[in-house]
Amino acid sequence: MLFFSYFKELVGREVTVELKNDLAIKGTLHSVDQYLNIKLENTRVVDQDKYPHMLSVRNCFIRGSVVRYVQLPPEGVDVELLHDATRREARGG
Amino acid sequence: MLPSCGNGFRRMGMELVAGLFWCLHFVFGASNTNTKTIKMTTLEEYLELYVNSELVDLSLLVFLYDNTVLLLAEKLLVLLRDGRKLLGLLRSFDQFANVILEGACERAIVGDIYCDIPLGLYVIRGENVVLIGELDLDREELPPHMTQVSEEEIKRAQKVEKDASDLKGTMRKRMEFLDFD
Numbered sequence: 001m002l003f004f005s006y007f008k009e010l011v012g013r014e015v016t017v018e019l020k021n022d023l024a025i026k027g028t029l030h031s032v033d034q035y036l037n038i039k040l041e042n043t044r045v046v047d048q049d050k051y052p053h054m055l056s057v058r059n060c061f062i063r064g065s066v067v068r069y070v071q072l073p074p075e076g077v078d079v080e081l082l083h084d085a086t087r088r089e090a091r092g093g
Numbered sequence: 094m095l096p097s098c099g100n101g102f103r104r105m106g107m108e109l110v111a112g113l114f115w116c117l118h119f120v121f122g123a124s125n126t127n128t129k130t131i132k133m134t135t136l137e138e139y140l141e142l143y144v145n146s147e148l149v150d151l152s153l154l155v156f157l158y159d160n161t162v163l164l165l166a167e168k169l170l171v172l173l174r175d176g177r178k179l180l181g182l183l184r185s186f187d188q189f190a191n192v193i194l195e196g197a198c199e200r201a202i203v204g205d206i207y208c209d210i211p212l213g214l215y216v217i218r219g220e221n222v223v224l225i226g227e228l229d230l231d232r233e234e235l236p237p238h239m240t241q242v243s244e245e246e247i248k249r250a251q252k253v254e255k256d257a258s259d260l261k262g263t264m265r266k267r268m269e270f271l272d273f274d
Binding site for chain 2: 019021023025037043052053054055056057058059060061062063065066
């Protein structure tokens with residue numbers, strides 16, 4: 001549940017989602033759910049020429065199981081907070 | 094999720110009326126669906142419109158728990174795990190991302206040519222879904238330099254592409270003993 005709540009904090013930020021099929025999509029994080037499915041708004045594909053069919057897609061839903069990386073804005077990472085949260089999680093409370 | 098049909102309408106509780114308000118607002122105020130914008134002021138007007146509505150197929154409305162309503166008539170692009178791209182109207186979905194598309198077609202793209210192969214009604218199992226994209230009707234679907242060709246032509250182009258990549262694979266295999274990167 002840690003990463004779910006973490007991603008919920010990032011809603012509204014600009015992220016790049018890299019999928020397992022090497023498609024990378026940049027967009028504003030609209031919402032995320034327990035499976036880490038992701039909804040992006042104002043999306044654009046990083047390599048537009050290679051994926052012409054994505055040209056008119058503005059908003060999209062990405063299934064959590066196909067995500068390889070989510071690239072976050074540097075200011076969106078509060079290392080101290082994450083440290084504390086992971087330690088708490090590891091202790092089991 | 095609550096059922097939505099014309100006859101059951103009178104039996105719906107008052108809490109749904111609030112949702113109804115929202116739904117008509119949604120349907121007629123929505124920006125990127127092909128619906129008109131109609132301004133309503135009273136609840137009666139909303140209900141009147143709801144009952145007499147010919148503009149909206151009520152079976153396409155999904156009432157969500159938080160009183161919001163989804164209109165299942167959007168044109169979608171569904172990317173599958175095998176790389177296929179399906180286009181169609183969203184008719185239903187669930188929490189596994191299982192999707193039903195009406196009037197689905199596959200968009201086959203090879204280089205600068207493409208073809209929309211009609212498929213019909215499609216039920217897609219969620220595990221095969223990579224991405225579901227909402228198509229912006231105001232934007233070009235494909236870059237202008239791409240041309241539409243017939244189904245036979247695209248099949249031929251796909252075969253050529255497949256043969257080329259197969260050949261590349263076998264060449265690599267044969268050269269493996271050379272141990273280069």
